[in-house]
Amino acid sequence: MTSIWARLEPLLAKVQKPARYIGCEDGAIEPAWHPTSVSWLLTYPDTYEIGLPNQGLQILYDIINARDDAVAERTYAPWIDLEAEMRAAGVPLFSVDTHRSAQDFDIIGFNLSAELNYTNLVNLIDLAGVPVRAAARRPHHALIAVGGHCTYNPEPVADFVDFVVLGDGEEIVSEITEVVGEWKRSGRESRTDVLVALARIEGVYVPSLYDVHYDGQRIVSIEPNRPGVPERVEKRTIADLAAWPHPRRQLVPLTEVVHDRLNVEVFRGCTRGCRFCQAGMITRPVRERPADQVRTMVLDGLRRTGYDEVALTSLSSADFSGIESVVQDIIDDPTHCGQISVSLPSLRVDAFGVGIAAQIQKARRTGLTFAPEAGTWRMRQVINKLIREEDLYGAVDAAYSQGWRRMKLYFLTGLPTETDEDTRGIAELARNVVRIGKSHHKSPSVTVSIGGFVPKPHTPFQWFGQNTAVELQRKIDLLRDETRRERGIDLKWHDPAATLIEGLSSRGDRRLGDVIEEVWRRGGTFQEWSERFRLDVWEEALAKAGLDLEWYVYRHRTEDEVLPWSHISAGLHQDFLWQEWRDALAEVGLPDCRWTPCYDCGACTGYSIEHVVASAVPPAGGSQGTGQDLSVGVSVPVMLLDRRPDAVGPPQEAS
Amino acid sequence: MRVRIRFTKLGRVCFLSHRDVARVWERAVRKASLAVAYSEGFSPRPKVHFGLALSVGHTSEAEYLDIDLRERVELDGLAAVVSPCLPPGIDVTAVSEISPSETSLQAVVDEITWQFLVGTRPEVASEAVAALMSRASVPVTVSRKGTDQEVDLRPAIGRLDVEAVGAETARLTAVLATKPKSFRPDEVLDAIDLPPCDRRVHRVEQWIIDAEGGRRPVLAAPRAVIATDVEPELHVG
Known part of the structure; x- marks a missing residue:
């Protein structure tokens, strides 16, 4: 008996949203298991609705199941109602594909995309029947692996995981499968043997093979504790996205999930160089998918899935070479009768013009989100998000003129050097956007979403002391006062207490393992969910472990400090990051190296790879942070202005 | 079309x-x-x-x-x-x-045939059903659109038969009118005085009754496709 469905089904009658647990998605695989297959349970440590669309896990699911010697199934965190039923009935964590017990799998591989999911990681390891501490595991227990953006500082979860996978997973997942397969065939005797073998794969980090030495609170060194283990673990990077047209069969869930649409990744990596953005630092360089492959993946995917919406995903989709013609071809494709809507997440305002606006509004329109990130030009120079107010106003004017009514603007507060003038600038921008909207519609609405800034590892801001929760709340209150009487502005913000714990988990070290375990033991799961987040539990767990929250979160680091992730490499030179930090404080911008000479951040040169971009010039529209009027075919070198351009005011005032 | x-x-x-x-x-x-x-x-x-x-x-x-x-x-x-x-x-x-x-599907249906598989001894189920059917009226409280109301369930039950499926499992077949008031299967099951048990609900047929009182399915499906034993085993306890 391999399926636990018969034991699970009676429980599903008692819980909310049981469709989360049935699988049956279009594209799901019921893989054929052989005694020697290496079995992966790919796990997203949040609910099905959040986890199913995760493209990383779907890519691995596709690649592993294409192998003869391996199988992959999936699971997600059961919501607390089902978890309680499972624990009462003795039902373990199970896969949604064939409803196998997690205990049947050789590797449980987690995607870690949000630090507040760390307690869910521990909970799911426990639900899988595996000891939560790696040191307590025996050879028959599953290997616990983690990948995803959070793993660029894996130290807070170091005690719970057997190995960490850094960077792109397409190639390395097969190398890991082969090493684990050999271990399995040879009788699966010593856990240490397989971990040492895994540590020899570039991109695999085995925390138990490293010792951390402290002097009081500070880390003195992080060193391998046996020979043959690298001092520094480098991330993996695939050179060419065209070689990996995955997932080839995107999963179509039967119940509603976030991003419920076809998703086609148009490029990976981003070199805009926004200094707060961890994704843009750790995924370099830019690797575009050939436009023809994008078209094929979109049109085949729409036909197969029945979706009527496709998202062209990347960190900045308007930067894709030839984006307008790709969007046009999708929308004009005769098989879909003009009913397909295209969404471009992560739109930069300086690359969003009337052309794209007109294209993507042809079918149904969803809301548009722009992310100016900061309220003043000075602040945007600090963070190197070099968009002018004119770029934003031009973009929203284009959108309103093409029929959009709802706009969402995303900002960060608590950025380095931020003053109240910068914070108030957010309200000023929002007011002007509403004003532009009013020239097109009677009652335009703008949602202003405020996130508290969390400094992330491997970014120029990794040394910055995060704003206190009190300070963040003060800035939010300032914005509430500024926008209270503004009809048309809907202010939303992230809980500063949750931002505080995200900061703790982002830059913490191994000692946080005790805290995470204690919060989990006190029932602190689903901390990403505001109704479940409990700051007091974290504070009590920190006190019990004798750790100082303020020291971890609010303290500026110095250049010589040994950071908890100093043995982990995203390819970026330390001196590049430090120089960027100094330049940020000096309000000096840095151009996009995709179109300008290399400044040697380390990502390309260190791994002997290059940008893969179809166009040597930036896309048309906006200023691209240069203050120049860029049009298609521009050949002048794109240089940054060191001052704010003189022209001011929204475009409708100029005309 | x-x-x-x-x-x-x-x-x-x-x-x-x-x-x-x-x-x-x-x-x-x-x-x-x-x-x-x-x-x-x-x-x-x-x-x-x-x-x-x-x-x-x-x-x-x-x-x-x-x-x-x-x-x-x-x-x-x-x-x-x-x-x-x-x-x-x-x-x-x-x-x-x-x-x-x-007429729309929402309005065209007059009766629905349901099967309830219950984890109860068939004799017990028979007694409970007989007791319910012998009553002239069965007032139940139903919740619709957020408000509770008390209504008589009895006129909606056209038929309620019991058959033994196993020693501890009985199958109830109910024909319920949808007009003037439509009842949910759980409301009917709750009205039957059964001991607490697992139960499964299966919709077998939706009927249209014509002016002459003739009864036909909304669309008849070929017999071969209608499997009455489609339910997986009931898990008791």
């Missing part, structure tokens, strides 16, 4: 909500390249109309929907085209063209 389709909801997909099933169908008609008509306006939706909702967790071999198509399609073979575009457990069992002026 309006097409009426009968389909099943069996197995794991019984846990889908009414809304989930609607979205599954929207994608299926696109996958099958049916020339479905779209509503006008800011946010065009495919013109697909559903019948009476089935509660989450209940199975059925008599679900219905109407689809408006922009072009005429050949009805023969339509089921074979559409079923592969649907998840396992949802299968098309009958297709028919109807007039666009036909």
Whole structure:
């Protein structure tokens, strides 16, 4: 008996949203298991609705199941109602594909995309029947692996995981499968043997093979504790996205999930160089998918899935070479009768013009989100998000003129050097956007979403002391006062207490393992969910472990400090990051190296790879942070202005 | 052209909500390249109309929907085209063209046949059913759109038969009128004085009663497709 469905089904009658647990998605695989297959349970440590669309896990699911010697199934965190039923009935964590017990799998591989999911990681390891501490595991227990953006500082979860996978997973997942397969065939005797073998794969980090030495609170060194283990673990990077047209069969869930649409990744990596953005630092360089492959993946995917919406995903989709013609071809494709809507997440305002606006509004329109990130030009120079107010106003004017009514603007507060003038600038921008909207519609609405800034590892801001929760709340209150009487502005913000714990988990070290375990033991799961987040539990767990929250979160680091992730490499030179930090404080911008000479951040040169971009010039529209009027075919070198351009005011005032 | 389709909801997909099933169908008609008509306006939706909702967790071999198509399609073979575009457990069992002026699925159904599989000794179930049927009225409190009201369930129960399936399992077959008041299967089960037990609900048929009192399914499905033993084993305790 391999399926636990018969034991699970009676429980599903008692819980909310049981469709989360049935699988049956279009594209799901019921893989054929052989005694020697290496079995992966790919796990997203949040609910099905959040986890199913995760493209990383779907890519691995596709690649592993294409192998003869391996199988992959999936699971997600059961919501607390089902978890309680499972624990009462003795039902373990199970896969949604064939409803196998997690205990049947050789590797449980987690995607870690949000630090507040760390307690869910521990909970799911426990639900899988595996000891939560790696040191307590025996050879028959599953290997616990983690990948995803959070793993660029894996130290807070170091005690719970057997190995960490850094960077792109397409190639390395097969190398890991082969090493684990050999271990399995040879009788699966010593856990240490397989971990040492895994540590020899570039991109695999085995925390138990490293010792951390402290002097009081500070880390003195992080060193391998046996020979043959690298001092520094480098991330993996695939050179060419065209070689990996995955997932080839995107999963179509039967119940509603976030991003419920076809998703086609148009490029990976981003070199805009926004200094707060961890994704843009750790995924370099830019690797575009050939436009023809994008078209094929979109049109085949729409036909197969029945979706009527496709998202062209990347960190900045308007930067894709030839984006307008790709969007046009999708929308004009005769098989879909003009009913397909295209969404471009992560739109930069300086690359969003009337052309794209007109294209993507042809079918149904969803809301548009722009992310100016900061309220003043000075602040945007600090963070190197070099968009002018004119770029934003031009973009929203284009959108309103093409029929959009709802706009969402995303900002960060608590950025380095931020003053109240910068914070108030957010309200000023929002007011002007509403004003532009009013020239097109009677009652335009703008949602202003405020996130508290969390400094992330491997970014120029990794040394910055995060704003206190009190300070963040003060800035939010300032914005509430500024926008209270503004009809048309809907202010939303992230809980500063949750931002505080995200900061703790982002830059913490191994000692946080005790805290995470204690919060989990006190029932602190689903901390990403505001109704479940409990700051007091974290504070009590920190006190019990004798750790100082303020020291971890609010303290500026110095250049010589040994950071908890100093043995982990995203390819970026330390001196590049430090120089960027100094330049940020000096309000000096840095151009996009995709179109300008290399400044040697380390990502390309260190791994002997290059940008893969179809166009040597930036896309048309906006200023691209240069203050120049860029049009298609521009050949002048794109240089940054060191001052704010003189022209001011929204475009409708100029005309 | 309006097409009426009968389909099943069996197995794991019984846990889908009414809304989930609607979205599954929207994608299926696109996958099958049916020339479905779209509503006008800011946010065009495919013109697909559903019948009476089935509660989450209940199975059925008599679900219905109407689809408006922009072009005429050949009805023969339509089921074979559409079923592969649907998840396992949802299968098309009958297709028919109807007039666009036909009464909607929400209004056309007069009676529904249900099967309840209960983890109770058949003798106990028989006694409880007999007791219920002997009553002249069965006042129950039902909640509709957030308000509770007390109504008489008894006139809605046309038939309620019990058969033994096993020593500890009984199958109840109920025919319930949907007019003037439609009752949910759970409301009927709750009214039967059964000991606490696992239960499964399965919709067997939806009926239209004509002016002469004749009774016919909304769309008849071929006998071969109607499997009365489709439910998996009941897990008692």
